[in-house]
Amino acid sequence: MKAGLMSLLLLAPVAVQAEFTDFRGEPVVIENEKIRHLVFTDIWAVYDGRGDEQLLERLPASFRQQSQQIWIQPQLNVTTAQLQEFTGYYPQLQPLVLDKEFRLMRSEGVWESPYHVLYQGEQRVFSGSTDELRRYLGLTVTEKMEAVAADKASDNEADNAVVSAGPPQRKKQQPVQQKKPQAGADMGDIMLLNTGGREQSLKILTAEKPLSLVFLDTLCPMPHFPGCEDKIAQLNQLVASTPERQWLGVVNSYYVNAEAVEPFRQRFNLTLPLMFDHEHKVFDAFDVHATPYQIDIGIDGVLKSRGDQIH
Structure with missing residues (x-):
């Protein structure tokens, strides 16, 4: 031994x-x-x-x-x-x-x-x-x-052959290199669900008011999301005190389904609209890998700022 x-x-x-x-x-x-x-x-x-x-x-x-x-x-x-x-x-x-x-x-x-x-x-x-x-x-x-x-x-x-012992059509994929959108990027073509549950582009959603997207994870609180509870409490305060802009919470779909959204809303008394990010599309479009995380979209869908500070 x-x-x-x-x-x-x-x-x-x-x-x-x-x-x-x-x-x-x-x-x-x-x-x-x-x-x-x-x-x-x-x-x-x-x-x-x-x-x-x-x-x-x-x-x-x-x-x-x-x-x-x-x-x-x-x-x-x-x-x-x-x-x-x-x-x-x-x-x-x-x-x-x-x-x-x-x-x-x-x-x-x-x-x-x-x-x-x-x-x-x-x-x-x-x-x-x-x-x-x-x-x-x-x-x-x-x-x-x-x-x-x-x-x-x-x-x-494995990349060059179909292995009979492996699951059908589960060939390993090479990661796609994607540039992280920065301030000034036109994000107007990205589709989001509005408060009525219908898809609309960011350009239409921000035609009259800027929009703050806050990326959230229903697994909060857990050790790998340090400070998430305090940030969500701060988010609730900002939503109540900033009527001049729109707020939308984008809920991470990794590891959970849409049924996790409502208990999450109730647990933190969230008042902003929440959308469940099916297939991780919005997280991927903005190249977001942390939560809570805020991205501010200006008039006509132009990205103004991004970061892990809720403001």
Whole structure:
């Protein structure tokens, strides 16, 4: 056993959930003599080639023999049928647990994926990212570089062939380079839903009054959205005190559906109109990757300013 693996037994104990059920509702048989390895994952990232399923195969054989992987998918933007289809394509990524209401993520303090937590019996002995896990297990730089190179080669092969074991038509896509719109950019052709639920262009919506778009996420409050509650409180004050401009909240659709909007509105007593950004189109059009985030549109759809300060 390597020194890194041996030291797993020496960390301070943390209580662990003793029982798991998979997404079908079946109990997970825990192999108590083994290290329990919780892998927090995202099935859509796995489909896109950004998961840890291949990397885990390159971990030390001694670790794999002495550990039991339990894959954990947050209850975000997935259905039981989609999980069933996923396990058909990736049968090795089982047992697969659906983390309802983020209970496991919250209890383990996990706010990203892929992420790894190790338990020896009822004691948590490691928590960290993929790279941190590899370093913890004593992998050398050379081994890591070889694994990364192998991953890239695998990706290139996937880009040039349809793999029968993978999901149909889920070929990995290359990211599209998009220039972030800055002040002065004409955004008038972008379509938004007006307060009546009909699509209108930004040029029409701003024909008489400027418009402030505020990009929001229903997962607030969570640690990866620092200060979001204070910013939303400030937003409510501004909406009430600035009748000279229009306000519209654009709600992130990543991981949630439109049903999340109304509870979010009620939780924060939001008074501005909210639109659900289906397929992430408005976030992508403005190249927004943070929330809350404000973009001010002037008369006739011209972008005036953008930033993470609500003003």
